[in-house]
Amino acid sequence: MRWYATALPKASACRGPTDMDDLPPPPDVAGTTLDGTDTYVISAAQNATLCRSTGVEPNADGSAHPIYYYIATQVAMGKSVAGICATCDFDIADGPMMGSSGVVFSGRLNVETPYTVRGEITGLVRKRSRKLGVMDVLDYRLRLIDPAGVQVLETANIWVLPRKELA
Numbered sequence: 001m002r003w004y005a006t007a008l009p010k011a012s013a014c015r016g017p018t019d020m021d022d023l024p025p026p027p028d029v030a031g032t033t034l035d036g037t038d039t040y041v042i043s044a045a046q047n048a049t050l051c052r053s054t055g056v057e058p059n060a061d062g063s064a065h066p067i068y069y070y071i072a073t074q075v076a077m078g079k080s081v082a083g084i085c086a087t088c089d090f091d092i093a094d095g096p097m098m099g100s101s102g103v104v105f106s107g108r109l110n111v112e113t114p115y116t117v118r119g120e121i122t123g124l125v126r127k128r129s130r131k132l133g134v135m136d137v138l139d140y141r142l143r144l145i146d147p148a149g150v151q152v153l154e155t156a157n158i159w160v161l162p163r164k165e166l167a
Helices: 017-022 044-053 068-076 081-087
Strands: 097-105 114-129 133-145 151-162
Touching: 068 097, 068 114, 068 133, 068 151
Parallel strands: none
Antiparallel strands: 097 151, 114 133, 133 151
């Protein structure tokens, strides 16, 4: 059975890719390292406080609350939020926004374990948006590594950097 359109699709209000030609390219930041220099330890006390704030008791087996995937990687990566924004030639006062964050666990997060962070910026793409005008979409990945050198998780984060000066 075939389905036929009953009406032509409406023209999009979004500008086409050729409209990007009048904009400067985003900074070339792909490959910038986000490796941390310090370790991050999820203390049993911090984990207990966080767990109880969400209405659950901490696990007796020493595993940490899964939200520490984000806390540990963000705190222990090699750049602060302001540092990442500066790398992208973005003024933090213009308000970076979190687009998304996803995680794949390949091991268990434990309390009282020193973790290191390895990671990199994987891309910065300039786009137009009806609501935000011109924006850069930043993609970076971080991996949490245990003391034995085993990767416990990988997170992929996307930030939206509104480029008010280019709107």
